[in-house]
Amino acid sequence: MASDTDTARPDPGRLSSWFSWLPGSRLGRLIIVLNLLGLTILIAGALVLNELRRGLVNARIDSLTTQGELMATIIDQAATVGEPLPAMDGAYASQILQLLSNPRTQRARLFDSKGRLIADSYWVADRVEWKVLPPARARDDAPGFSLQLNQARKPPAPQSGVQKALAFEVTQALDGKHWSGMRKGDDGERVVSVSIPIQHVQAVLGVLTLEASDVDEIIARERVALIPFILIAIGVTLASSLLLNNLIAQPVRRLARAADRVRLSRARSISLPDIAKRDDELGDLTRSLQDMTHVLSERMDAIERFAADVAHEIKNPLTSLRSAVETLELVKDPVAQARLMNILQQDVTRLDRLVTDISNASRLDAELSREDPKAFDLGHLIGEVVQLYQDTGKPGDPTVAYAAPDALEPIMVSGREGPLGQVFRNLVDNARSFSPPGGQVRVSLERGKGEATIAVDDDGPGIPPDNLETVFERFYTSRPKGAAFGGNSGLGLSIARQIVAAQGGTIHAENRTGADGVVQGARFTVVLPEARR
Template sequence: MASDTATASPDRRRPRAGGLRWLPGSRLGRLIIVLNLFGLAILIAGALVLNELRRGLVNARIDSLTTQGELIATIIDQAATVGEPEPMMDAAYASEILQLLSNPRSQRARLFDAEGRLVADSYWIADRVEWRTLPPARSRDDGSGLDLSLTGPEGEPSEGEVAAKAQAALQAEVATALRGVHWAGLRLGADGERVVSVSIPIQHVKAVLGVLTLEARDVDEIIAAERAALLPFILIAISVSLISSFLLNRLIAHPVRRLARAADRVRLARARAISLPDISRRDDELGDLSRSLEDMTHALSERIDAIERFAADVAHEIRNPLTSLRSAVETLGLVQDPAARERLMAVLQNDVQRLDRLVTDISNASRLDAELSRQAPTPVDLRRLASDVVALYQATVRPGEPRVVLQAPEMGEPMLVSGQEGALGQVLRNLIDNARSFSAPDGEVRLSLERARGQVKVIVDDDGPGVPTENLETIFQRFYTSRPKGAAFGGNSGLGLSIVRQIVQAHDGHVRAENRPGETEGDVAGARFVVTLPEARR
């Protein structure tokens, strides 16, 4: 049942991208493609829909028609004006001038007299007629055949209504110009399309002799041509966006998916580490992520191995006092001699104390990792901490026990290190307790502090027998004990120095053991433990 749950969990963590499943790649890859295309679609739509181009073309067309119309109106005023003192426009001569100056191929020119009547039209001069596409034939409502009328579909204006609106707009434009006001803008054409039109009054002094109207309907064609010119660039932009999307999918989404699958394999197959060499060699953020995941899983693997070794060591260390207890209990029922029974009871008490001390030290060691990772490091003054620890030992010393002496300057700048005060205090206590256990009665343990090259050194000296040269490193191993002859068996758990090294390494420092030379060559004056920690930056 547990395996089924574990197998199904990846699907719960990876919801399906419902509407995008038709795109290739992973969900992240599909998202990359859609977002790239969405941004490009907005850009294309803006280029095609926004009316900035149309507005610019309309304004340019109005300026062109106005310049041309003012020139034609001026010529007509100078050449086709007759009668004084009440001038009037010679319609026939004005029509000839319009024929010479207008360009009926690209625009339409109309000439109106002072009463607003149409006098000349460039379509007449060029022998052109207005034309438009007829709407498709429709069936009659009663099914009796085709409806051949020119009215639009239901809800749309008919051809006549469109023509009437266009004629009304033209008349309003001409009426405005007859009042001596120039008119320019967009209005409705006879075929329902908008045209650019200007109406210029033909004035002789202050009298309005007529109106010249010029209109152009090629703006939409120019805009369509501009959009058609944009089409190759749009296709190129879409192609580039698709290529970049698939490259991003290949370079980002696919490796991330591989990392996720590798993490699932580590979780489901109980593997110890993620290994993706081809991604780790990449010199980018994904390479950094892959290397970080590999380092993290390797660190977790090492921690798992350390926990397994710790559990095996704990089982081995607990087995010894338990075996001794079982033997003593089994023998106790067979021994009748009171002296022998007393010795067995002493063994039982010693083994119980040993078990209690062993369980306490194991509990402290197992909580150490959690405590070190839970608390944030803070600046700690080692001089003050060492002074407090030594003062505690001096206040609680009993007759016959070794004394603890602090050899450090009382004045000067604080010796600051970055770490946890409780853990560093445990380092000092463990080193002092270890030195006291090897010191003679009424002996002395010396704790000194030094500062050198951005580091702070803590040195603990004793006057004991020293450490065998071959054991200077092994004494820091878990559950290792090396006692001199005559020392009580089981008085130490072998975890004190191991805890010291663990805490010091967590503070980016190191600890070592050495023997102090005596007065004669080859003689050992005692053991020395040196802890080196990086000084905190002020």
Template sequence: MASDTDIGSPERPTRPGRWRWLPGSRLGRLIIVLNLVGLTILISGALVLNELRRGLVNARIDSLTTQGELLATIIDQAATVGEPEPMMDGAYAAEILQLLSNPRSQRARLFDAEGRLIADSYWVSDRVEWRTLPPARTRGDGPGLDLNLSGGSEDDPDSADAAKAQAALRAEVNTALRGVHWAGLRVGVDGERVVSVSIPIQHVKAVLGVLTLEARDVDEIIAAERAALLPFILIAVAVSLMSSLLLNRLVAHPVRRLARAADRVRLARARAISVPDISRRDDELGDLSRSLEDMTHALSERIDAIERFAADVAHEIRNPLTSLRSAVETLGLVEEPAARDRLMAVLQNDVQRLDRLVTDISNASRLDAELSREAPTPVDLRRLISDVVSLYQATARLGEPAVTFTAPEGLETVMVSGQEGALGQVLRNLIDNARSFSAPDGVVRVALGRQKGQALIMVDDDGPGIPPENLENIFERFYTSRPKGTAFGGNSGLGLSIARQIILAHDGTVRAENRRRDTSTEGDAPEAAGDIAGARFTVILPEARR
């Protein structure tokens, strides 16, 4: 059935969709949205992971710690004076900090034992820091810059960010003055993230000062990684959009065409789905298209068969009804008892024929439904044939042909996959057909065999045989060809047709042939060798896999 969005019908109006602004059908829009959602999650995850690069922060902390411990050791060894109470020579320590070049991306600060800033790598480098000056102060506004922990003009006490940065730096230095190494992230003056380590400069156990190393390039590295990731993101977006459009064209559009074709079939504007360019595709949609075509063709053939069956039924019923009407109209005009008896016999025969026709037509009409309703199960043909033949033998009447069953020695079971009731009906139809052509003292022989993985059932009679030109016609519906003297109306002509229909549904075959007596002479043609000894119906079924 077609989708509600793209295929409209009188009894099923289209509904506005949430994503109508996207091109294509509902399935195509779903493909596009799902691709974009997955891509958005991927991009968001990549950006979030870049924001929280713990590995980068830890690596910077390790690097700064190694450098800081080395610098602290050098300053302790070279700039410590005084015995027994050691002190740090601030001027000499500043010179050492100036001689040991630091990367431009890092900043080193040196504090004395009181927490006062005595050296800053920015003071002794050629780095020029600039920023907009704060508003001018008026007299009485309070104290000026606090240079104890400030770095000069970069710390603006009037700025909230600067105050937070100064407080964080003060807490970090105070922690180190207690002899504890400090390492982590803190907020800088401009609100940027700063990786900082503070290492106490100790001489034995005395803390002479604090060396602080900080790196402000974390945001720059993350921004650079984002910029490097941007081309890949753009390529991924382009590929996702192209794949979505391609899937829309290759999947959603053909499915929509199939849905429209199915709607045309449903609305009786076509007898079969036909989408040639899709059927030629070597993929699942091609398989679906071919399967739908085969299905609709099969349904069309079934409809034609039903129409032919209805026409045949009407024709077959019309004949006895016409005979009945004529007999009834004539019955009132006939006064001779013998003539009235003949008319009554005609009426009885026509009623019997109608009864047989109605019964067989009912069985034939229910056959397809019964075959499709029940699942196939393993069936033992030897047991089934034995049961059916035993029933005929138990209910046989005087003057009726006998029914026998034979099977080769050692053939205990022959298993097939099918429906036991339907196969039993095949056997009954073939046996009834053979008995109707047999003499009262004749014998109907049923045999079971096996050949090349197939089960063979043969039903033989001793009747007059089948004309060669009618070996296939006898399986057509309502076809009857009986010798003179056969009871009128005793057969509807549906038994063999029903038997073939059941066998075909079980992936088997059924054929008819004539048996001949072995009286051939050299030079005779095969079809002329011997007299006809009767008819043989052979059923071939595939054996069930064990």
């Protein structure tokens, strides 16, 4: 992942530290906070206005209840007649209702003890209820007298839901209960209504109903009041969307275009320093892409150098072959012809060795990436490599000895066993090629602090001090006198260093000297990290 890279990170931003308690990544937390902010504002406004609406309705009910109790008390005291069976004087009660009610803001209705309507503030105020009539019919289409008689004989229409609600409210009050709440009015609008029984001692003389029809106006005003919250929420959402577009969409598009430039215009690397400075996943991604393209650029340069070196190394034996072939036709001396044939054979052998080693070197990266690292016993691997040389050695060839570690526990390393075996074979082959006939190559393994050290010693002439690093370069060869021509390509030590570096280790060369300071041979040391237990 990008967050696991070793690229440098800026100091954490203030916004990320504020919301570090949220789950997820930094950009994920930012997206969550910004998208929820507008919704939170809208929900908070709706909750506040709902509480306000409940408060207004409750206050309206309280106001109507106070007015109704006062009016019911006055009607009880002034319009009650008859002893010992009290009754309400309907005419006088209607006059009192006319004096006390305010028909412009509310409606007051008075019912007798049987639930019959005896007074209405709309009557007192001469309020006319109107509605749009259907279009008039033509004279020929007018219904006849018999149809009118039939309609007159029809039973009365059943009560509507509004009338049933009012009747239920009045019935509750006639039972001596105070009723309050919201219901539909005659025009279909919502009204706040209270019904209060008019009682004289225990007798219910009638019911006073007060209605306020301004509830819809209150709700409409509340909805208008909600508009600023909605606009704020929309603004915050748009702002957060633009911010996310600038923080995420645009940088991702720039990264895509930079990658396209690398692909189309053959650029060697991605360079977006302003995005790379960011302390989030996009910054990690940019730094990782920059590092990746830089590594790829270095790999391309290495491939170009390798191709140039290969062309140069192959050109030498080919030139020699062409010269020997051209000369062979002109030479008639059998001895000279045999010498030229020997040169041709050596050049062919050299070309074959070069092609084989070049093929192995070109497949090395693919082989290293194809096999997953795993822990294995390093001592067992080295023992198998040494045993192979001991079993296949010929008389007079340098012998190979192995000094196994004394530790009871095996030395475990994490890596790729096949390529590491090739490293030790290359080192032993190199040591044998420099050792004199009858000499010895010694391989040792030791455990250090969290690492394993492998040393390969020979009894050869050593390495010139100036070439201790040069020997690991590609196609570098420095053979002693008498060594077979074309038997080495100069790629063995270069391949060994490449494999060891891929395993996270190091390799270096040095000369072994005696007490008198005389060089006694060369030593190649490989250091590998031990596997974690």
